[in-house]
Amino acid sequence: MKVALLQGGRSLERGVSIRSGLRVTEALLDLGHEVDVLDLGPDLVGQLEKNRPDVAFIALHGTEGEDGTVQSLLELLDIPHTGPRVAACKRCMDKSLAKYILRENGLPTPDWVTYSEAAIRDFGAASTFGAAVERVGLPLVAKPCSQGSSLGVKVVTELEQIPNALITALSYDDRALLETWVSGRELAVSVLGGEALPVVEAIPTKSNSYDFEARYEIGGASFECPADLGEAETAEVERVALAAYEALGCSGFSRVDLILAEDGPQVLEINAIPGLTETSLLPQAAEAAGLDFNAMVQKILDLAMA
Ligand SMILES: Nc1ncnc2c1ncn2[C@@H]1O[C@H](COP(=O)(O)OP(=O)(O)O)[C@@H](O)[C@H]1O
Numbered sequence: 578m579k580v581a582l583l584q585g586g587r588s589l590e591r592g593v594s595i596r597s598g599l600r601v602t603e604a605l606l607d608l609g610h611e612v613d614v615l616d617l618g619p620d621l622v623g624q625l626e627k628n629r630p631d632v633a634f635i636a637l638h639g640t641e642g643e644d645g646t647v648q649s650l651l652e653l654l655d656i657p658h659t660g661p662r663v664a665a666c667k668r669c670m671d672k673s674l675a676k677y678i679l680r681e682n683g684l685p686t687p688d689w690v691t692y693s694e695a696a697i698r699d700f701g702a703a704s705t706f707g708a709a710v711e712r713v714g715l716p717l718v719a720k721p722c723s724q725g726s727s728l729g730v731k732v733v734t735e736l737e738q739i740p741n742a743l744i745t746a747l748s749y750d751d752r753a754l755l756e757t758w759v760s761g762r763e764l765a766v767s768v769l770g771g772e773a774l775p776v777v778e779a780i781p782t783k784s785n786s787y788d789f790e791a792r793y794e795i796g797g798a799s800f801e802c803p804a805d806l807g808e809a810e811t812a813e814v815e816r817v818a819l820a821a822y823e824a825l826g827c828s829g830f831s832r833v834d835l836i837l838a839e840d841g842p843q844v845l846e847i848n849a850i851p852g853l854t855e856t857s858l859l860p861q862a863a864e865a866a867g868l869d870f871n872a873m874v875q876k877i878l879d880l881a882m883a
């Protein structure tokens with residue numbers, strides 16, 4: 578098949594995307610496909626129109642690649658693509674919108690309040706921080722509405738820290754969440770073609786329970802797959818993850834991030850296009866399910882063509 582591999586892009590996750598793209602390209606060539614590697618740029622549409630690929634493999638993360646922009650162009654050009662379609666991408670990219678949808682579907686997600694830059698700057702929203710703390714409690718987590726890789730995520734233990742935490746979060750996006758901090762085990766459930774893959778647990782290696790960015794550094798966390806959970810726990814985590822994937826309208830593949838608290842799982846977010854490097858969680862989970870990297874890539878293509 579003639580595959581256009583989309584990688585790079587202009588988001589802060591460009592580096593991860595290029596690594597995902599390289600690894601997927603290798604697999605596609607191994608599988609005998611013809612690959613045309615495209616970086617997002619002014620000639621993207623021109624290249625797609627000229628080459629007319631059978632399918633586009635989207636190995637993009639963050640803005641434009643994961644938020645529906647590229648998906649919408651591909652759908653207009655009638656080129657099938659991997660990963661969720663436009664609307665699902667938009668819902669996943671916006672953590673606040675995603676959480677409203679989870680709530681409406683009776684799915685567990687921590688309490689939260691959303692602030693926009695405009696509300697704080699133009700409408701005096703800063704005087705509601707006390708009310709926000711009453712709603713979500715302390716500690717809480719401040720984070721940008723979009724973005725990934727824990728960029729701009731900060732824990733707040735006192736009311737007075739909210740302005741600074743919001744300034745950080747709002748430097749990544751024009752809206753930010755204040756969300757109840759949930760203590761528990763960090764799990765990720767990758768979903769491939771509507772089926773949950775074995776649960777992955779991220780176990781922080783340093784005592785960095787409040788420093789989330791540190792976990793993305795090499796050695797910041799170790800990963801266990803399948804996670805050491807009881808049968809009933811696994812079933813409940815998978816049920817919630819699959820229901821979240823469905824509620825947001827995902828298709829192809831996606832990854833649901835959760836915290837397993839004492840009283841059950843809480844969904845933090847759904848990544849429409851999770852990392853696809855050798856060490857990323859979706860490939861690890863696929864491997865644990867008996868699908869090696871090449872088989873996983875072929876399955877993702879088959880789902881795009883279906
Ligand atoms: N409400 C929360 N309670 C506890 N930890 C959280 C919470 N929100 C985020 N975190 C931590 O921060 C990490 C990144 O947050 P997440 O919402 O998944 O955003 P992203 O991965 O897009 O940066 C999570 O994997 C988790 O370690």
Ligand SMILES: [Mg+2]
Nearest residue numbers: 726727834846
């Ligand atoms: Mg996450």
